[in-house]
Amino acid sequence: MMATTHALWGMALAVPVLAVAPEFAPAAVLAGLIGGLAPDLDLYAGHRKTLHYPVYGTLATLLAIGLALVAPSTLTVAFAVGLAAAALHAVTDAAGAGLELRPWEGTSNRAVYSHYHDRWISPRRWVRYDGAPEDLGLAAVGAGVVVAASLEVASVIALALLTVSAVYVLLRKPLATLAERLAAYVPEPFVPYVPARYLEA
Template sequence: MATTHVFAGLALVAPVAYLAPELSGPLAVGAIAGGIAPDLDLPFSHRRTFHFPVAGVAPALGAVALAALSPSAVTASLAAFVAAAWLHAASDALGGGPEMDPWQNRTERAVYDHVRGRWIRPRRWIRYDGAPEDAVLATTLAVPALLVFDGWVSAAILGGLAVSLVYALLRRRLIHWTAEWEWLE
């Protein structure tokens, strides 16, 4: 789920936000945007166009190094964005494929590796987005962020958790309700 990726990004930056609370806002903005950004390729070639599970490591490390050497709101937000986007892309290999009904296991394509020029196979540890284990993971990843962030970030996390749980309850039914919307596939 997109919310799981957002919560993973927030959990990633939560220790830094705890140690440097003056950067918590920029870190949260960067982590939330970075957790969502790779999925902006849905209208294109999903999990290929904006997903960089291997090639994204170097930019993420570079952005984190820059933020460590020159901490500011801008560098912290940039580092959070790039690191969360990389984490999103890399973790997509742990789930199912990008198709609308990934529980059918019809593809061996999880996320594209631009470095090797091939698809990484799905590990299916999280069987599909919105699976019960995805809801549990999302909830677990939200906890560190809820302990560190407050204000609008906490409200966004609680709202995201509500969306996640409802989506997980309805996920497998959604494919039947949207079957006539072939343009989604």
């Protein structure tokens, strides 16, 4: 799924905090946003493996939620929401396509790596590829939850992310071709840092 979809759903995870402990909501929303994006920092270093933990992340989230319930504070609540967003990101990557330049072709059997199982989880392709119309639909749901919560700054961020998502959806397939062409011009010393899917296309 799109990074923006993960970010929006991470922010949406913070909405229950608004109902239970509104004083922690701003920090929780920020943590959800960061947690939703953070796993994709491994884009150029073992994407969907280095920072993606679908099993361990979920277990860590349960422990963090327990801590936040026992000792609620800005730090513990934000930590729990951030971990939950990162875990949700890793888990939902398995619902999408595999690691490939053109995921709509369905040639990859690697969706996300499970360190617990020591193997790649196969893509379910419920969301056919990042930037598919159904991906935009999920982003819209996440944004809708945040906007409905009437968190002013968060609503502006959510709508901005949704706008970026819509533009990306329109350009998704041409961007794959552009990335492939640009990869051919990467100077030799930097080639090891280019994701293999761009070079193997």
